[in-house]
Amino acid sequence: MELVIGTKRWSTWSLRPWLALKHTGAPFTETLIALREVETSTAEIRKHSPSGLVPALKDAGVVIVDSLAICEYLAERFPGLWPADPVDRALARAAASEMHSGYGALRRECPMELGLRTVQPMSPEVEKDVRRIVALWLGLLDRSGGPFLLGGWSIADAFFTPVASRFESYGLDLKICGDDGRAQAYSEALLQTPEYLAWLADA
Ligand SMILES: N[C@@H](CCC(=O)N[C@@H](CS)C(=O)NCC(=O)O)C(=O)O
DSSP: EEEEEEEETOOOHHHHHHHHHHHHOOEEEEEEOOTTTTTTHHHHHHHTTTTSSSEEEEEEEEEESSSHHHHHHHHHSTTTOOOHHHHHHHHHHHHHHHHHHHHHHHHHSEEEEEOOOOOOOOHHHHHHHHHHHHHHHHHHHHOOOOSSSSBOOOHHHHHHHHHHHHHHHOOOOOOGTTOOOOHHHHHHHTSSSSSHHHHHOOO
């Protein structure tokens, strides 16, 4: 398997399937494309990815694009990336999908930039996104008892790892968004997994 990814400091979409693949323990090769290089990025990505976007997974003679589709494929190939219980699995998929298609203000106003530490006041739009994320996390943690959203680590946690990185980078205060401390603790735990630390070490 070959996973084509973008610059580790910025590419939140690449981080998600990379974490899932790393989690499986399966060997894979990584092809890194420098993003935001005006002259070369687009052409380089297109050499590997027909959508012109990273991440892309090459396996079984095909190229699979889109972070969520790649994670779904990995879950078909390797056990344990989604919860075993069908209801938990549905909730995990709903959480990952919500992240995949939502939180536009947080994504726009607080782009992932590993290593950045600042304190940025939240706009009303970002606060709305963060409130929803905190409520979603607390609801799932209530149900599962943690330490991850559905108990054991799953693709849902991969999808929220870049969110945790944004919370850290921009010093976003989860308490004013309804957190009782558990969302903050979960966010910090995501940034301590061996898989994320391995990504960070190479960013
Ligand atoms: N929905 C896609 C989004 C992928 C995406 O937007 N990737 C960005 C990098 S994070 C990209 O390839 N941008 C092209 C560029 O920077 O030239 C996914 O989930 O994989």
